[in-house]
Amino acid sequence: MQSVVYQFRSIIEQINQFDENQKIVALGLFCGLLAVLLVYRFLAILITLLHEFGHAFIAKITFGKVYKIHLNRDTSGVTQTTGGWRSLFVLLSGYPAPILFSGLFVWFLRINHPEFVFFLLLFVSVSVLFVIRNWYSLFICLLGILFTGGLIYFGQLKIFMGVAGGLIAFLTFGSFLDVRAIFHHNIGPSDADLLNEKFTFVPAFIWKIVLIVIMFLALIPLWMGLKDLFLL
Numbered sequence: 022m023q024s025v026v027y028q029f030r031s032i033i034e035q036i037n038q039f040d041e042n043q044k045i046v047a048l049g050l051f052c053g054l055l056a057v058l059l060v061y062r063f064l065a066i067l068i069t070l071l072h073e074f075g076h077a078f079i080a081k082i083t084f085g086k087v088y089k090i091h092l093n094r095d096t097s098g099v100t101q102t103t104g105g106w107r108s109l110f111v112l113l114s115g116y117p118a119p120i121l122f123s124g125l126f127v128w129f130l131r132i133n134h135p136e137f138v139f140f141l142l143l144f145v146s147v148s149v150l151f152v153i154r155n156w157y158s159l160f161i162c163l164l165g166i167l168f169t170g171g172l173i174y175f176g177q178l179k180i181f182m183g184v185a186g187g188l189i190a191f192l193t194f195g196s197f198l199d200v201r202a203i204f205h206h207n208i209g210p211s212d213a214d215l216l217n218e219k220f221t222f223v224p225a226f227i228w229k230i231v232l233i234v235i236m237f238l239a240l241i242p243l244w245m246g247l248k249d250l251f252l253l
Contacts (some may be wrong), residue, residue, distance in 0.1 A: 043251055045179055046130060049186020056187065057194045065096040066161055068119050068195045074145050075118025076100040076111050077152065083107040090149055092158040097202070108219055112212045116200050116232050119192040120239040126189050127246035135181035136173060138188065143169040193243065200236060203229050 039047060056064060069092055077087045080102035088101040102111055122141075129137040146165035153159055172184065203211040210218070213232055217225035 039251065042179075042182055045182045046186040046250065049183040049188075050190040052183075053187035053190025053192075054194060056191050057198065061195055061198060062096070064191065065195060065199065066092060067165075068192060068199050069096050069098045070149065070161060070165070071119045071122050071145065071192065072115045072199065073098040073100045074149060075114040075121070076102065077149070078118075079114040080107065080111045083110060085111065087152050089154040090152045090158065091154055092161055094157055109216070112216050112219075113232065113235060115212050116196065116203075117235050117239040119196040119199070120236060120243060123189045123192045124239065124243040124246060126185050126192075127243060127250060130182065130185055131246060131250050135178065135185045136176070138181065138185045139169040139172050139176070143173065189243075193240070196236065200233060203232060 073090045073092065077090060077100050080087050080100075085103040085107050088103075089099075090101075091099040093099075100111075100115075102108065125141065126135075126138045129135055129141075143166060146162045146169065149158070150162045150166075153162060172180070176184075203213045205211075211229075213225050213228035216228040217223065
């Protein structure tokens with residue numbers, strides 16, 4: 022018990038040594054964690070949007086085509102792209118995408134340009150507009166454009182930093198809640214199942230492990246960025 026109290030005091034003392042911007046980001050991180058615990062199901066569509074954008078982005082940079090992105094009210098989503106061996110990288114890119122976005126957001130904070138977070142999210146929302154095929158997807162993208170555009174126009178540096186911190190925590194922890202879908206067959210085939218269908222020589226269970234390992238590997242630059250940001 023005494024060791025727990027000592028560690029808690031040590032954390033408080035370390036936080037007290039933060040400058041004002043670091044405290045704002047730390048508060049944002051804490052609020053993002055609370056959002057995961059309390060309102061994840063209402064905000065999970067953001068993780069789905071970045072997940073599907075991850076598929077589409079890798080398809081484009083591997084010279085493929087993106088035919089549609091479909092977001093659903095149950096926070097699931099579908100991205101249809103060209104097949105072939107490039108689909109291996111496309112299918113592996115969805116679940117790590119929100120964590121990689123978080124790593125980018127940390128880097129934006131480190132270079133003292135938190136507004137880049139919202140320019141990037143605005144770019145994602147506008148890009149997805151060109152390939153959506155249902156009204157709910159249109160609603161989510163327009164909502165994203167209004168939110169990010171409003172923040173860019175009316176926001177201030179401290180607001181950018183606090184919201185960016187919240188997004189980092191929400192996307193990072195929320196992505197590990199999102200990956201639970203690969204173990205639930207009642208909600209349709211997961212990325213791991215689709216990988217097994219295309220590359221049958223590797224069992225779906227192995228693909229699930231691969232996806233989770235990639236997600237943990239994506240945490241490494243994120244953690245290193247946070248350490249540099251808070252000088253831990």
